[in-house]
Amino acid sequence: MPEGLQQGAQQILANGVPISWYLILSAVLFTLGVAGFLFRRSIITVFMCIELMLNAVNLSFVAFSNMHRQVGGHIFTFFVMVVAAAEAAVGLAIILTVFKNRGTLNIDEVSSLKN
Amino acid sequence: MEFLIITVIKLALIAFVLLTALAYLQWVERKVIAHVQVRMGPYRVGPHGLLQPLADVVKLITKEGVMPADVNRFFYLLAPFLAVMMALISISVIPFGGTIEVFGYRTNLELADLNVGLLFILAVSSMGVYGVALAGWSSNNKYSLLGGLRSSAQMISYELPMSLAIASPLLMAGSLSLREIVNSQAGFQLGFIPKWAVFSGPFPQIFAFIIFMIAAFAETNRIPFDLPEAENELVAGFHVEYSSMTFAAFFMAEYANMVTVCSVATILFLGGWHPLFPMPYSNFVAPLILAAAGALCFWHGMNPARPMDKYTLPVFGVVFLGLAGLMMFPPLVPALMPVFWFLAKTGFLLFVFIWIRATLPRFRYDQLMRFAWKFLFPAALLNLLVTGFLVALFA
Amino acid sequence: MDIFFFILFATIAVVCGISVILQKHPISSALSLVGVMGSIAVLYLALGAEFIAMAQIIVYAGAVMVLFIFVIMLLNAGAEQAAGRSWMAQLLGIPALLAMFGVVAYFIQSYFGNAGFMKFGNFKGGSAQSVGMALFTDYLLPFEVTSVLILVAILGAIVLARKELD
Numbered sequence: 077m078p079e080g081l082q083q084g085a086q087q088i089l090a091n092g093v094p095i096s097w098y099l100i101l102s103a104v105l106f107t108l109g110v111a112g113f114l115f116r117r118s119i120i121t122v123f124m125c126i127e128l129m130l131n132a133v134n135l136s137f138v139a140f141s142n143m144h145r146q147v148g149g150h151i152f153t154f155f156v157m158v159v160a161a162a163e164a165a166v167g168l169a170i171i172l173t174v175f176k177n178r179g180t181l182n183i184d185e186v187s188s189l190k191n
Numbered sequence: 192m193e194f195l196i197i198t199v200i201k202l203a204l205i206a207f208v209l210l211t212a213l214a215y216l217q218w219v220e221r222k223v224i225a226h227v228q229v230r231m232g233p234y235r236v237g238p239h240g241l242l243q244p245l246a247d248v249v250k251l252i253t254k255e256g257v258m259p260a261d262v263n264r265f266f267y268l269l270a271p272f273l274a275v276m277m278a279l280i281s282i283s284v285i286p287f288g289g290t291i292e293v294f295g296y297r298t299n300l301e302l303a304d305l306n307v308g309l310l311f312i313l314a315v316s317s318m319g320v321y322g323v324a325l326a327g328w329s330s331n332n333k334y335s336l337l338g339g340l341r342s343s344a345q346m347i348s349y350e351l352p353m354s355l356a357i358a359s360p361l362l363m364a365g366s367l368s369l370r371e372i373v374n375s376q377a378g379f380q381l382g383f384i385p386k387w388a389v390f391s392g393p394f395p396q397i398f399a400f401i402i403f404m405i406a407a408f409a410e411t412n413r414i415p416f417d418l419p420e421a422e423n424e425l426v427a428g429f430h431v432e433y434s435s436m437t438f439a440a441f442f443m444a445e446y447a448n449m450v451t452v453c454s455v456a457t458i459l460f461l462g463g464w465h466p467l468f469p470m471p472y473s474n475f476v477a478p479l480i481l482a483a484a485g486a487l488c489f490w491h492g493m494n495p496a497r498p499m500d501k502y503t504l505p506v507f508g509v510v511f512l513g514l515a516g517l518m519m520f521p522p523l524v525p526a527l528m529p530v531f532w533f534l535a536k537t538g539f540l541l542f543v544f545i546w547i548r549a550t551l552p553r554f555r556y557d558q559l560m561r562f563a564w565k566f567l568f569p570a571a572l573l574n575l576l577v578t579g580f581l582v583a584l585f586a
Numbered sequence: 587m588d589i590f591f592f593i594l595f596a597t598i599a600v601v602c603g604i605s606v607i608l609q610k611h612p613i614s615s616a617l618s619l620v621g622v623m624g625s626i627a628v629l630y631l632a633l634g635a636e637f638i639a640m641a642q643i644i645v646y647a648g649a650v651m652v653l654f655i656f657v658i659m660l661l662n663a664g665a666e667q668a669a670g671r672s673w674m675a676q677l678l679g680i681p682a683l684l685a686m687f688g689v690v691a692y693f694i695q696s697y698f699g700n701a702g703f704m705k706f707g708n709f710k711g712g713s714a715q716s717v718g719m720a721l722f723t724d725y726l727l728p729f730e731v732t733s734v735l736i737l738v739a740i741l742g743a744i745v746l747a748r749k750e751l752d
Contacts, residue, residue: 098704103687121607127619134638138635139633143702147720157642169743317649325617344656
């Protein structure tokens with residue numbers, strides 16, 4: 077095993093998980109959210125990918141709060157959760173209205189403003 | 192390592208006691224409802240129907256599990272699993288008694304003392320909605336979809352007054368850990384009134400207790416709020432397409448939820464494992480009650496109402512007298528008394544659940560939702576405001 | 587021990603996240619998202635954010651996602667049909683995403699590579715008491731503004747979703 081890898085593994089076992097790993101996990105989840113947002117067709121799934129992106133951001137806030145030993149990151153996470161809940165309520169109401177008027181949940185078919 | 196072994200032993204003990212209690216809770220319910228309706232209830236299977244739960248388990252296991260056509264298999268099988276899992280997980284943070292010492296090992300009588308224990312119970316009961324919603328949807332049946340949607344809407348609507356009713360004694364106790372909440376209700380005021388949350392503090396939490404109990408009836412889908420699983424309205428609602436073990440799973444989840452909310456009500460409002468009157472006298476309550484039960488069994492055994500009672504009732508009498516003797520045994524008293532008081536209070540609340548099931552008719556769905564949003568939620572909010580104001584003034 | 591929990595729940599989160607974007611039926615996506623939220627809640631617990639972890643499960647996984655599942659069941663949303671996508675999107679899509687992820691990961695490693703380690707129990711400031719203190723002293727104005735925000739959202743949802751009175 078290369079020397080640097082063994083040293084890194086020992087360091088992790090002794091000290092705990094590096095904070096950058098949490099941030100990379102947050103980046104992975106955010107990327108997955110962006111992928112779903114761009115590639116999926118059903119409006120509800122697109123909305124769920126937005127929630128996935130918000131969760132990824134929350135995770136990085138909490139990781140930073142742990143890193144700086146302050147509670148401010150938790151407060152911001154709390155506010156993001158509140159905003160996400162409010163947004164989910166209004167967004168789903170909009171989806172219901174669109175479904176009532178257009179009869180479809182496919183975002184490609186709700187394009188009557190296009191030329 | 193020693194912590195792990197002790198926890199595994201406690202886990203096995205609690206699991207065994209809980210599962211037996213769930214089975215016999217069903218027996219108790221059938222007997223109580225029967226006696227309210229002036230009939231006998233299960234009587235033939237074993238003495239006084241005591242083996243009836245065993246017969247039911249055997250029947251449910253050996254029944255044919257019919258899976259309807261065109262169901263989404265994964266969700267159809269996941270739903271009862273989720274329901275039972277959430278119902279049983281919430282028991283893990285409930286403290287049953289004080290600290291006991293066995294063979295030199297001190298341990299608290301609970302599985303895990305989280306310092307956000309109360310939020311954990313709320314979280315797990317929020318997740319319990321998924322079992323019901325998925326069961327209703329995945330059964331490919333319009334009655335069960337309606338029942339599932341109604342039941343989920345009812346459960347999330349009543350979570351709000353329940354959370355606000357929980358927040359009020361929390362203001363008085365000052366901690367989210369269940370053990371701390373019980374410890375803050377220790378002691379007696381004026382010498383003989385216990386300092387339980389319903390009797391004490393700047394604002395006695397009697398309204399919060401009533402609101403919590405009403406919301407608990409709705410959360411566990413019990414009468415008078417059981418329209419989503421009513422036999423005569425919705426053909427048993429969201430669990431109509433489930434048979435044998437999956438149906439038993441929903442049944443077990445409902446009783447486990449009942450036990451959880453009664454335990455939480457006991458801990459928050461009725462003082463947990465603290466006795467009703469001061470210490471040296473209250474140690475005699477348990478042996479007295481058990482001895483009275485034993486004497487009653489003997490007396491009815493002497494004048495039997497039915498022929499088999501001549502043999503079965505004296506045996507029960509001996510068992511009760513033996514338990515009474517156990518409760519008076521001095522080394523065991525400090526360990527057993529708190530558990531007795533906790534079980535007595537929880538058992539009383541469970542009896543109230545069963546009593547109300549035998550007595551009240553059920554609400555119509557719109558009456559139920561209107562009651563939650565237009566009466567119970569503002570009442571709980573008002574209670575929280577008054578409690579907060581008085582706690583800020585006097586504490 | 588920390589590393590074991592992190593790897594386990596990070597793997598569950600990523601697998602559920604991939605399942606969110608790859609599943610055909612919206613209900614499967616919704617349940618996978620609940621799985622993501624649950625594993626993120628466990629990671630919050632490992633990071634010492636106990637109040638936020640419970641709030642995540644109560645609010646996000648227990649209310650917002652139930653709302654999603656309600657809407658999917660009410661609208662009877664079926665499985666998505668796989669329609670044709672342009673070959674350019676398919677060719678460039680995944681590599682572009684991997685490139686974006688690579689750039690972000692490189693920046694994270696270079697700026698925060700020595701940011702320190704996380705051990706369970708080294709941050710005790712995430713209890714309900716400290717969050718409550720901060721919310722009601724330093725962050726009081728945003729807290730009150732969020733209550734107005736929730737009121738606006740409730741009004742909006744009611745107005746949008748009601749039946750038209752003729």
